[in-house]
Amino acid sequence: MHELSYAQALLEEILRLAEENNAKRVVKIHLRIGELLLINPEQLKFCFSAISRGTVAEGAEIEIEFIKPEIVCTKCGRRFDEVIGICDCGGIVSINGGKDFLLKKVEMEVE
Amino acid sequence: MHRIEIEAEHDVLSLNKRLAKENREFLSKHGVIAINVMGAIGSGKTLLIEKTVEALKGEVKIGAILGDVIAKEDYERVVKHGIKAEPLNTGKECHLDAHLVHHVIEKFGDVDVLFIENVGNLICPVDFDLGEKYRVVMVSVTEGDDVVSKHPEIFRLADVIIINKVALAEAVEADVDKMVEDARKLNPKAKIIKMDLKKEIGFEEWLEWLKCALRSRGE
Numbered sequence: 001m002h003e004l005s006y007a008q009a010l011l012e013e014i015l016r017l018a019e020e021n022n023a024k025r026v027v028k029i030h031l032r033i034g035e036l037l038l039i040n041p042e043q044l045k046f047c048f049s050a051i052s053r054g055t056v057a058e059g060a061e062i063e064i065e066f067i068k069p070e071i072v073c074t075k076c077g078r079r080f081d082e083v084i085g086i087c088d089c090g091g092i093v094s095i096n097g098g099k100d101f102l103l104k105k106v107e108m109e110v111e
Numbered sequence: 112m113h114r115i116e117i118e119a120e121h122d123v124l125s126l127n128k129r130l131a132k133e134n135r136e137f138l139s140k141h142g143v144i145a146i147n148v149m150g151a152i153g154s155g156k157t158l159l160i161e162k163t164v165e166a167l168k169g170e171v172k173i174g175a176i177l178g179d180v181i182a183k184e185d186y187e188r189v190v191k192h193g194i195k196a197e198p199l200n201t202g203k204e205c206h207l208d209a210h211l212v213h214h215v216i217e218k219f220g221d222v223d224v225l226f227i228e229n230v231g232n233l234i235c236p237v238d239f240d241l242g243e244k245y246r247v248v249m250v251s252v253t254e255g256d257d258v259v260s261k262h263p264e265i266f267r268l269a270d271v272i273i274i275n276k277v278a279l280a281e282a283v284e285a286d287v288d289k290m291v292e293d294a295r296k297l298n299p300k301a302k303i304i305k306m307d308l309k310k311e312i313g314f315e316e317w318l319e320w321l322k323c324a325l326r327s328r329g330e
């Protein structure tokens with residue numbers, strides 16, 4: 001379950017930000033995840049809630065915005081929603097983006 | 112008590128990216144071609160490495176890093192061929208990452224080719240760059256002839272796609288040409304090889320590709 005290593009990297013950064021801002025509690029976490037990243041959002045949430053127990057991030061809500069990759073035929077310019085390597089016109093399809101995992105914003109409670 | 116919002120803009124994957132970059136810099140400085148050997152469990156990854164070592168003995172200096180969840184069997188198989196190798200246990204993780212590879216990479220500064228056998232899995236290792244130059248993805252016909260179309264992402268990012276155990280295709284009713292066509296549609300730039308390591312099918316084609324990669328080193 002590689003979601004655990006993602007959750008760990010995420011928690012580390014959240015705890016660093018919480019400490020830097022003297023937060024009492026982390027309320028909400030906003031993520032941006034590329035649609036081509038092989039990650040199961042439910043597993044990620046589950047792992048995060050398990051490893052954040054006992055920290056200021058315990059019980060924080062996770063909101064995920066999914067980002068679409070750009071899939072375009074390099075010959076005719078046709079756009080696709082799904083991963084494909086060759087267009088019907090015979091052109092090679094280029095795929096850009098869709099692989100990011102960004103921590104966008106953190107909402108926390110401070111004194 | 113009040114609520115604040117912090118704009119973080121933090122790349123959660125940054126640690127792996129940084130370590131992969133360091134691995135890549137080390138390898139390229141020493142002229143080592145690293146190959147991330149990925150693929151389904153039991154598809155023939157270790158046997159491919161063993162046979163390649165034997166075929167190129169005295170010609171190409173090969174090293175190997177063998178990733179496995181707990182066991183060391185692949186490592187033991189490979190060192191018998193007299194090459195430098197390191198086992199890497201991933202513990203509870205289902206993939207190698209750049210950090211694990213980073214721990215052992217410095218031992219391989221003097222080889223020409225470094226094979227890094229990943230954990231047998233078609234999903235988990237995909238998004239973890241190790242610092243390799245090439246990705247080889249190996250599946251076999253016994254996984255079913257829909258195994259390629261079911262795992263587009265790993266095939267899309269491969270440099271070489273190997274369909275192994277083709278001599279067993281008839282027995283398991285797998286359509287090899289469908290597998291090749293699925294792979295080509297996902298990744299028209301990849302080298303696709305139909306192989307059978309027991310019957311020596313496609314192995315020469317693989318060695319050709321590898322020698323060509325060696326010749327273009329440093330370009």
Ligand SMILES: Nc1nc2c(ncn2[C@@H]2O[C@H](COP(=O)(O)OP(=O)(O)OP(=O)(O)O)[C@@H](O)[C@H]2O)c(=O)[nH]1
Pocket residue numbers: 151152153154155156157158159185230231275276277279306307308309310
């Ligand atoms: N019939 C046949 N058997 C093969 C072929 N290639 C590999 N095998 C056998 O398949 C089994 C698995 O091969 P390995 O080389 O251990 O495969 P692997 O991908 O390294 O396996 P894991 O590391 O466990 O994921 C062994 O018994 C091999 O001898 C082939 O082309 N044909």
Ligand SMILES: [Mg+2]
Pocket residue numbers: 156157158185228
């Ligand atoms: Mg193996």
Ligand SMILES: [Zn+2]
Pocket residue numbers: 001002003205234235
């Ligand atoms: Zn996993």
Ligand SMILES: [Zn+2]
Pocket residue numbers: 073074075076077078087088089090091
């Ligand atoms: Zn087109």
Ligand SMILES: [Zn+2]
Pocket residue numbers: 210214
């Ligand atoms: Zn370390």
